[in-house]
Amino acid sequence: MRQSQLFTKTIKETPREEISVNAQLLIRAGFIDKLMAGIYSYLPLGFRVFKKIENIIREEMNRIGGQEVLMPALHPKNLWEKTDRWQYPEMFKLKNREGKDYSLGWTHEEIITPLVQKFVKSYKDLPVFVYQIQDKFRDELRAKSGLLRGVEFIMKDLYSFHKDENDLDEYYEKVKRAYFKIFQRCGIKKQTFLTLASGGAFSDYSHEFQTITPAGEDIIYLCQKCKIAINKEIIEKTKYQCPNCKNKELKIHKAIEVGNIFQLGDRFTRVFDFQFRDRDDKEKYPVMGCYGIGPGRLIGAIVEVSHDEKGIIWPKEVAPFQIHLIKIENNKKLEKTAEKIYKDLQQNNIEVLYDDRDKSPGEEFAEADLIGIPYRIVISERTLKNNCVEIKERSRKKASLIKMNRLLQFLNSKVNV
Numbered sequence: 108m109r110q111s112q113l114f115t116k117t118i119k120e121t122p123r124e125e126i127s128v129n130a131q132l133l134i135r136a137g138f139i140d141k142l143m144a145g146i147y148s149y150l151p152l153g154f155r156v157f158k159k160i161e162n163i164i165r166e167e168m169n170r171i172g173g174q175e176v177l178m179p180a181l182h183p184k185n186l187w188e189k190t191d192r193w194q195y196p197e198m199f200k201l202k203n204r205e206g207k208d209y210s211l212g213w214t215h216e217e218i219i220t221p222l223v224q225k226f227v228k229s230y231k232d233l234p235v236f237v238y239q240i241q242d243k244f245r246d247e248l249r250a251k252s253g254l255l256r257g258v259e260f261i262m263k264d265l266y267s268f269h270k271d272e273n274d275l276d277e278y279y280e281k282v283k284r285a286y287f288k289i290f291q292r293c294g295i296k297k298q299t300f301l302t303l304a305s306g307g308a309f310s311d312y313s314h315e316f317q318t319i320t321p322a323g324e325d326i327i328y329l330c331q332k333c334k335i336a337i338n339k340e341i342i343e344k345t346k347y348q349c350p351n352c353k354n355k356e357l358k359i360h361k362a363i364e365v366g367n368i369f370q371l372g373d374r375f376t377r378v379f380d381f382q383f384r385d386r387d388d389k390e391k392y393p394v395m396g397c398y399g400i401g402p403g404r405l406i407g408a409i410v411e412v413s414h415d416e417k418g419i420i421w422p423k424e425v426a427p428f429q430i431h432l433i434k435i436e437n438n439k440k441l442e443k444t445a446e447k448i449y450k451d452l453q454q455n456n457i458e459v460l461y462d463d464r465d466k467s468p469g470e471e472f473a474e475a476d477l478i479g480i481p482y483r484i485v486i487s488e489r490t491l492k493n494n495c496v497e498i499k500e501r502s503r504k505k506a507s508l509i510k511m512n513r514l515l516q517f518l519n520s521k522v523n524v
């Protein structure tokens with residue numbers, strides 16, 4: 108893409124009202140725009156990052172048997188009354204012209220359970236794994252941390268239905284592994300830890316996935332022996348020791364919750380009288396699990412973990428482009444060379460943002476660092492004399508010269524993910 112065609116622009120000044128690094132950098136670099144607290148538009152660069160993360164999540168959910176659906180965001184009151192959750196303060200509620208009550212969905216157990224019930228009658232129909240990637244709405248009182256805490260946000264929520272607890276346990280472990288694969292591909296696995304939390308209706312613990320960063324709003328206690336973390340709510344109940352290995356050498360960290368998983372048991376299937384016939388022809392309630400992860404929150408967490416004083420440093424697999432192509436000085440020979448490189452990169456399926464604008468080198472480099480694309484290629488009179496281009500990795504300080512005839516080979520070995 109030609110940078111001159113981007114309708115968005117970078118911003119030099121840090122937005123005064125933003126206190127979180129992810130909001131400051133994503134707004135300045137032209138990835139998102141704030142409509143109001145907790146509600147953001149994804150601009151072209153930001154939407155490219157979002158779609159890449161969304162596709163990573165989709166690929167990993169499909170690998171563990173997930174079937175994608177899209178459920179309504181507008182819910183009738185009666186389903187939430189069945190589960191005694193209509194009064195939850197997080198819900199946005201509204202009435203139609205006839206006075207009927209509805210809510211905007213902030214989670215979908217009340218919708219997915221009766222939906223799957225229509226199709227599951229026998230143990231032969233189980234297990235079922237259904238997920239969606241969809242807007243959620245939550246009346247969040249602390250919408251202050253950019254993409255980390257939203258009023259309107261997009262969530263991947265997966266729901267699993269099983270014939271018994273053993274089957275649920277096995278799938279629960281598969282989801283754990285799939286989540287860590289997602290975090291690995293998004294470049295934050297090293298900073299992300301499985302964290303024991305409360306809230307499981309069926310087991311002793313539910314689990315959060317917490318990414319360590321000074322910007323975190325949560326406190327976790329990391330066991331130095333088994334590398335499992337415990338959240339603040341649980342650690343008091345366990346008398347400040349690891350429930351897994353009884354170790355008391357715990358390191359305290361601030362962290363961002365980037366995912367959570369729960370075993371629900373028959374909490375929802377029983378309410379909706381959802382039963383199936385087992386091998387002995389007896390009626391049983393399926394047991395459920397639910398598994399959430401937010402693509403937008405992941406973007407915010409990635410930026411909080413991966414940035415420097417100049418701007419964002421995108422991991423390769425989620426970056427909006429792989430290459431930021433910059434020409435400095437303006438003459439016909441330089442422009443012709445830059446155009447050829449730009450077209451060669453595109454023809455070789457290497458994503459490139461070409462800065463074809465008439466800007467000073469200082470402005471171009473500053474914007475490139477702010478935007479944070481993994482590799483910067485610079486073409487100048489100096490490099491052209493040596494039949495080279497200058498290549499600099501965003502995460503490194505030093506640049507290197509690469510001969511023109513080796514450029515594609517070099518980039519194919521570096522940027523393909």
